[in-house]
Amino acid sequence: MDTATHIAMGVAIGGLATLDPVVAESTANTHSVLVAAIIGSQIPDIDTFLKLRNNAVYIRNHRGVTHSIPAILFWPLVVTALVALIFPGANLFHLWLWSFVAVFLHVFVDIFNAYGTQALRPFSANWVALGVINTFDPIIFGLHVLAIFIWALGAAPGYTFLTLYVVVFFYYILRFIMQKVVKSAVLKTIPDAEQIIIAPTMHFNQWRLAVISKDFFYVGRAFKRSITIFDKFNRIPVPETPEIEAAKRDKNVSAFLSFSPVYRWEIKEFDDYKEVRFIDLRYRSNGHYPFVAIVHLDADLQILTSYTGWIYSEEKLRKKLNIIMD
Template structure:
């Protein structure tokens, strides 16, 4: 999620507890700082986008990571305020960090919550990077969270019902897509993702034996739109191009990638494309591995956010 939403939700859960939303309260500062601290991995962006995206939502978003970072927040708060009660500040810092990770695993990018035991990014694919309803509920918690118990319960219930509604919408989208492609693809190959267009429109990716199909489904009109249909390399052909830095990175970066080969007499270019995030005329993230005529790897290039951007690694 975006930083503003994380801060608003952090302040909102503190308000729901009845606490005073004042920087004079170390517990409040701890909660707000905790709601931002998992994104400390953004410092990797100073090096380059490849390094940042490779490590984003890794160790700092794991359960062990947020415990460690909550201790850091508590220690920093103690230095700022002088003598504080360690446990309440730590608990609120952890609550803020936990909500940060919870929201992040709700979207399709996911987070490595079990790092270092597993580098898998867990994701429920329900929320986009920005969700206006989540933000509005966070603001409501800040404004009315210290009111009557019934108001607090209504805000919490509204959030839970919204997440449940998204889950139902996603299931309906999957069912509609499955019906549309019935008999043509394995049902287990259909992946439904949140769309920037809202909860009545969902994106989907289908990884079949021959093609990678990317599209969207409109629940209101029960309309399925195929945006892109890409021919997949056969396994034997694909295996030749999966033993290089670009391939290793993309296998870890996304579970949904497409491999395309361009050949001429001097070079072979292998382009790896993340199918989760689309731009107007293509996809957001790519990587390229370049091989010479002898089959030796010449260079690897990451194209973050646009095929026109080039970061060698």
């Protein structure tokens, strides 16, 4: 989920924690748990700072080890230690308990996005991405803001947020049902589909589609049961050419390939370099595919420059590549 929603969830967990008699018995415990819940709901995303290094490191590691099973156990200890310094009289066990709830819920809700997490590490490095909730879901965020507002008006926080999460639970079930309906509609449109990637959008009834059949890639959108196909590409396996093999050794291309489940490739030859490009098909926007990995190779197949990330115009991409080359 996005940062704003995670913060709202931290406040909600802090309010929910007042149902715990130990938390509710003192102001110190109530305040310390609220602070711990807000920090715990954010701390798994500390790997966002990897963007300061480069996109390759960020793409390969974001929502990776920081969202793993060991991390779920480690982060509450860190949060408890930090908050205990601010509130020395707080009950440590209950501080840890609600910190754990906040961290666990952060990682848990992230698996419902299309991006997903490596939440099963160290047992599996596979990305768990159920694709039923958009990274920012206006309904979920709005429900949290409404519940916080009701609390501010004087309602009992524990039961207010308990009611909130009962409603959110049924909302998730509804989203799974909607996704299943879309999948059935896709199979009617493309009967030979081998893999269907359905990603939510900010719009309640709209979904992004990337479909793999034996011979083609399809990219489209779903509105309720209606399927619209925008693009259809021949499904050509990535060849084992010297250019491709050289490109795969690049850190940006390697990071892209480790993350993207459906992409097409291109090789273009210019006067003084060759360009190898990989294009993720999941994020079509206004006729453009913004998530790419690109590498330029010289005549000896040495890497001149490369880039991976989200780019919305060829002009900006060329600027990125030129900056790197300089």
